[in-house]
Amino acid sequence: MDLFDVVVIGGGPGGYVAAIRAAQLGLKTACVDAFERNGKASLGGTCLNVGCIPSKALLDTSEKVEVARHDFAEHGISVGEVNVDVPRMLARKDSVVDKLTGGIAYLFKKNKVTSFFGLGKFVRQDADGWVIDCAGTEVKAKHVIVATGSNPRALPLAPFGGHIVENSGALAFGQVPGKLGVIGAGVIGLELGSVWRRLGAQVTVLEALPGFLMAADDAVAREALKQFQKQGLDFHFGVNITRVEQNDAGVTVTYTEKEQEVTAQFDKLIVSIGRVPNTGGLNAEGVGLTLDERGFVKVDSHYRTNLPNVYAIGDVIGGAMLAHKAEEEGVALAEMLAGQAGHVNYDVIPWVIYTSPEIAWAGLTEKQAKEKGLSVKTGQFPFSANGRALGHGDPRGFVKVVADAGTDKILGVHLVGPNVSELIGEVVAIMEFGGSSEDLGRTIHAHPTLSEAVKEAALAVEKRAIHM
Incomplete structure (x- = not known):
């Protein structure tokens, strides 16, 4: 042996x-x-x-x-x-x-x-x-x-099989569904819903929680929801799924929303309610x-x-x-x-959602920091004032830096916009070494780059942003 x-x-x-x-x-x-x-x-x-x-x-x-x-x-x-x-x-x-x-x-x-x-x-x-x-x-x-x-966690009312799929099934549809239902507005639901919406599906997202992306910073969540709704994703929050029925044609989902019973018919249903x-x-x-x-x-x-x-x-x-x-x-x-x-260091794990616009964050949200009794200051900079984003044709979103009001230590950074999955890394490195917003703001960034928005947001913490 x-x-x-x-x-x-x-x-x-x-x-x-x-x-x-x-x-x-x-x-x-x-x-x-x-x-x-x-x-x-x-x-x-x-x-x-x-x-x-x-x-x-x-x-x-x-x-x-x-x-x-x-x-x-x-x-x-x-x-x-x-x-x-x-x-x-x-x-x-x-x-x-x-x-x-x-x-x-x-x-x-x-x-x-x-x-x-x-x-x-x-x-x-x-x-x-x-x-x-x-x-x-x-x-x-x-x-x-x-x-x-x-x-994947299955919904008791909707076991996986047939037209009801989890992430692996949603990656292998043989054709674009006409009507696609998504239960769960988390990372998997948003990403896979976005894939098939772009390819022509009519996508409806059903979420049990009362709000959108409640783990993200409030400002980021509001901006992301606005952008996704403009793209045609149809969101329903605070819903309670009461019945799911499957037949050869697709899936019928019955749910309550604002005390009203609603029935929706889908060709395919993605269930993404956790793991x-x-x-x-x-x-x-x-x-x-x-x-x-x-x-x-x-x-x-x-x-x-x-x-x-x-x-x-x-x-x-x-x-x-x-x-x-x-x-x-x-x-x-x-x-x-x-x-x-x-x-x-679990305090600086980056989170990313690869939608368009992308969403990324690390550390505490402004709300979380205040709930911990911390005094905070914030800086925010829009991609609409960033030359590379404008040249690229995608000026949506912004960067937000949350810092301790006393020490200036960065507590969290939150981004929604183009390629922010690639921008979050430099912030995590700064946070790993206990860096301040001034450290980030005084670091030279190449011009023109999207990363300059990170630098400007850090400068904005002390109202020193140059291009805003």
Whole structure:
């Protein structure tokens, strides 16, 4: 029976990164993963196979369609009728996924990570380690990392199947739906709803919460909602789904809104109401692995479970269900197992929604800071005053900086606008080192760039913005 220093159960962003980093640090490492795509083993988990990567590929394609149909004329470009070849679009998306998932297999080989395809589960603990069933092959591990991720949460009234889909199904529609319903106005609902709206679907979004993007800064949420409504997305908030019926023609959803009962007919229905931890098949109960009341694996601040030398990271432990959060936990834990001091700063995790306009933020909102009793000052700068945004033809949105009124330390930065997913990184770096709005405002930014809006918003904290 092979003995490994580390066995990672799960090959998603947290798991594969943990495995690679552990191997880099000289630990004999194995990773077992059961994810299949198109009937074949495929590393990368939900994110690379049916989440982050394919959705961004479709968002990019659909954005190009939108620009060609509505924005080229303003640039003096004349085109004929713009048609969409959906099968070819999906094939391109799959090719992007293939490159990246194949890349992980290459990295495993390069770093000498042993890979098993299939389910991984606990068998027993022996004197010299854990016996782990890796897809039918028993191995021993001195340390075990559980990184099994999460699954889409189903709506009890609308189990997945047929015309009712979760994220993976919404990435593979064979044709553009005429009428598309989306339950849940979160990241997945907004992104996938945007894809098919741009391609011609009539999209209705049903949200149980009373407001839009309540985790984001109020000003950003208002601006984003305004832009999405202008694009034709039809939002309904504070709704209560009472009945979902499916037939050959589509899905009928009955819900109450403002005490009125409404019935809507859709060709397809995306249910995006969150995710649940994936612990099935681990034999957690058999070995006494403690889960919390919601099914997440319980860990301490060093990712240790209640079992000796068993750890967990990523979606399966809760918190922000983000690929980059899982990756950083994987790196930190691997370094701890190698005797180093791994660390993740959860206060500066960036959040991004890849719609158009994009939305991004890190740190506290203005409201959250005030609720903590902090005295704050803010600065805001619109992309409509940014030369690169105007030249690009997309001056929507703004950058908002929230700083401590006493120390000037940046507490949070919130953006809505063009390519803000790429702008949030510099802010996170400044925040990671406890930087101030003055630090950000005095940093030289190339001209003309979108990033100058970040600099100007930082200057605006002290009413020093130059171009506003």
